[in-house]
Amino acid sequence: MREHGRIGPIEWAGATRSLPGEQACGDYVIALDVGGQAALFAGLDGLGHGEEAETAALCAVEVLKHARAEPLEAMIELCHRALMSTRGAAMTLARIDFESDMLSWIGVGNVTANLIAKAPSGVAIRSATPLASGIVGFRMPDTVVARNVAIRPGDLLVIASDGISEGHLDSVDFAASAVAISDQVLGKHAKDTDDASVLAARHRGASP
Incomplete structure (x- = not known):
């Protein structure tokens, strides 16, 4: 499944693929407009x-759609209750x-998120969200706190499930669109042993 669009100054694209041989996919990526003032992106695994993995992910999608304006910590807690x-x-x-x-970002489990920028050597990771150990809906850490980092025009946010292999950021083509980047990462780095998903979101500067 592939989706793409633009929310304010953010150009985004997501791509997912189920485990080869299966129809249901437990990996989802979503992009939501938050009152025209912000964009919410999520990677769910x-x-x-x-089918049971897909049910869990779709449950979280519905919670996030309705709670998109809440603080990130509250959204995680609402998802935890719904996914029990x-x-x-x-x-x-x-x-x-x-x-x-x-x-602002927050994570529980092993869905990675990195903010990257173009560098003379290729790709520079400006920041990565710290991931708390646990499973939303089963075992949550005592505290989960969102972290903040400045984002600049040209920066690229990449969210990937553990169905995407390590090193997927090394060959990102900054001249490409978000659609091309997400397709490239999924095509080159999706594992054959799991569902896989990636979302790319680039800050394009002032809104049109």
């Missing part, structure tokens, strides 16, 4: 793969505020 009847999920949330150019 239902535990395992198959499922097998649970790993998730990372990232919100970009357009006025302050501030990125």
Whole structure:
């Protein structure tokens, strides 16, 4: 599945793929407009793969759609409560505020998020969200606190599930669109042993 669009100054694209041979996919990426003032991005990975993993991820999607304006910590807690009847999920949330150019992010489990920039040597990782150990819906850490980092025009946010292999940032083509970047990462780095998902979101500067 592939989706793309633009929210304010952010151009984004997401790509997901189920475990080869299966139809259901427990990996999801979403992009939501938050009142025209911010964009919320999420990477969700239902535990395992198959229909039960998909059920967990879709449950989290619905919670986030309705709670998009809440603080990130509150969204994680709401997802935790809703997912208790499922097998649970790993998730990372990232919100970009357009006025302050501030990125806030939070993660539980193993969905990575990195803010990268073009560098003379290729790609420079400006920051990475700290990930708390646990499973949303099953076992949460005592405290999960969102972190903030400034985001600049040209910066690229990449969220990837553990179905994407390490080193997927090394060959990012900064001249490419978000669609091309997400397709490239999924095509080159998706593992054959799991569902896989990636979301790329680039700050394009002032909104049109």
